[in-house]
Amino acid sequence: MIVTRRLMLGLVASTLMLTACATRPSLDETPPIVFVHGNGDTAALWQTTVWRFESNGWPRGRLHTIELPYPLSRDDDTKEQAGRTSAAEHMAYLKGEVDKVLKATGASRVVLFGNSRGGNAIRNYIQNGGGATTVSHAILGGTPNHGIWNIKGFRDGSEFAGNGAFLTALNAPKNANGDEVTGPVKWLTIRSDGNDKYAQPDGVWIGAKGTATNVTAAGPELKGATNVVLPQADHRETAYSPAAFDAAYRFIAGKAPKTLAIEAESTIVLNGNITGKGVKSDDPKSGDGANNLPIPGATLEIFATDATTGSRQGNAVHTKAVGSDGQWGPFTAQGSVQYEFVVTAPGYATTHIYRSPFPRSSAIVHLRPERMSDADQAAQSVVTFFRPRGYFDAQRDKMSFDGQSTLPGVPPVGAGMASSKMVITQPGIRPISAEFNGERLTGRTWKASERRVVLLELTQ
Numbered sequence: 001m002i003v004t005r006r007l008m009l010g011l012v013a014s015t016l017m018l019t020a021c022a023t024r025p026s027l028d029e030t031p032p033i034v035f036v037h038g039n040g041d042t043a044a045l046w047q048t049t050v051w052r053f054e055s056n057g058w059p060r061g062r063l064h065t066i067e068l069p070y071p072l073s074r075d076d077d078t079k080e081q082a083g084r085t086s087a088a089e090h091m092a093y094l095k096g097e098v099d100k101v102l103k104a105t106g107a108s109r110v111v112l113f114g115n116s117r118g119g120n121a122i123r124n125y126i127q128n129g130g131g132a133t134t135v136s137h138a139i140l141g142g143t144p145n146h147g148i149w150n151i152k153g154f155r156d157g158s159e160f161a162g163n164g165a166f167l168t169a170l171n172a173p174k175n176a177n178g179d180e181v182t183g184p185v186k187w188l189t190i191r192s193d194g195n196d197k198y199a200q201p202d203g204v205w206i207g208a209k210g211t212a213t214n215v216t217a218a219g220p221e222l223k224g225a226t227n228v229v230l231p232q233a234d235h236r237e238t239a240y241s242p243a244a245f246d247a248a249y250r251f252i253a254g255k256a257p258k259t260l261a262i263e264a265e266s267t268i269v270l271n272g273n274i275t276g277k278g279v280k281s282d283d284p285k286s287g288d289g290a291n292n293l294p295i296p297g298a299t300l301e302i303f304a305t306d307a308t309t310g311s312r313q314g315n316a317v318h319t320k321a322v323g324s325d326g327q328w329g330p331f332t333a334q335g336s337v338q339y340e341f342v343v344t345a346p347g348y349a350t351t352h353i354y355r356s357p358f359p360r361s362s363a364i365v366h367l368r369p370e371r372m373s374d375a376d377q378a379a380q381s382v383v384t385f386f387r388p389r390g391y392f393d394a395q396r397d398k399m400s401f402d403g404q405s406t407l408p409g410v411p412p413v414g415a416g417m418a419s420s421k422m423v424i425t426q427p428g429i430r431p432i433s434a435e436f437n438g439e440r441l442t443g444r445t446w447k448a449s450e451r452r453v454v455l456l457e458l459t460q
Helices: 002-023 043-055 087-105 117-128 165-170 242-253
Strands: 033-036 063-065 110-115 135-141 186-192 208-212 226-230 268-270 275-277 290-294 299-305 318-321 331-333 338-344 350-355 381-386 399-401 419-424 431-436 439-444 452-457
Touching: 033 043, 033 087, 033 117, 043 063, 043 242, 087 110, 087 117, 110 117, 117 135, 117 165, 135 242, 186 242, 226 242, 338 439, 350 439, 381 431, 431 452, 439 452
Parallel strands: 033 063, 033 110, 110 135, 135 186, 186 226, 350 452, 381 452
Antiparallel strands: 268 331, 275 290, 299 318, 299 338, 338 350, 381 419, 399 431, 431 439
């Protein structure tokens, strides 16, 4: 009897161990991953990608999202510009973050996963900053490796000019085969088949409609890399979509992920930064573009809301005056509850941000208050429907905004707008809903005359 019981216990233990091995890769299979956001963006865009890696057993401590303080590129990479970074500054910041991750984890190499401009920094770091010895895999989603345009005399100094000095140097052949990638790093590019706004033959998305860009949908590909094409993907979806995660996971792990879904956690702790744009400071780089700097004096209130009406369910469940670090949490959330985040900051409109329930913890729930134009103050309410991890495509997506299937400002063809603003002229406070491919958000209108704006922010 004792022998039988021990045998059964041993079998149970073995089964548990096998199950654990099947669901959680070993540390050797889970190298640290550093995620690099795109031009003008924030680390928050990687939220769902990080959740998917976690749901497939990647340790949270091996998933690092960087936040470039000044994420916008210069118009001319060779000229100082307030609130902007050069390609060299971007690369130096990435190098510093990689060094921190290597020291914290004890790993000898990292994986770099970048979207758009983030891929420029990755390529520059590996080719010119010593990254060839510290990076095992490089994944570039939607990076304009051969430029967003290649037009002589048109913004030649930009790091996005295919004929400019920056990309010409990166794309120079590295060997007799003419490979454009630096070894021994393994390279993956992920691109769209024609729906990426920054890989278009016509200059419509760069303010030059009717002008040939001399760039094709294949522009993000690199000779010598593994090149993957995602049908109908837009520019951001080449990095932040489930399909992009699937391609990246297979490339790193050498096998398919067990799930593309985001698995729920029992305890959910949220945190992030409150950042803005055009924050005045003594820093000569501080301009009027988007930045990832904390807003001094910002405050936050969080309310649980009814998912059907957007109405608040009682008093604030979390309040905080943000300090110099910009952190607004931590806050323990309920996984089934929709929340309203109310951000108040000097120089900004009071911004009411409605979010779907959070399935997992995250430290990159970043909040950015909005400014209000004088013209909008004459409206009854101003509401923006925002999709940070992709664009709205009227031909591809099922969506609605306040009952309208046509979203204001979203063109009938092409995926190039991530937000839609509705200016409401009818008086009264009421629910307002938006839906995108099955994700539905309902908030409340607020009076524009009180300098309040509403943001319905999608998770997907």
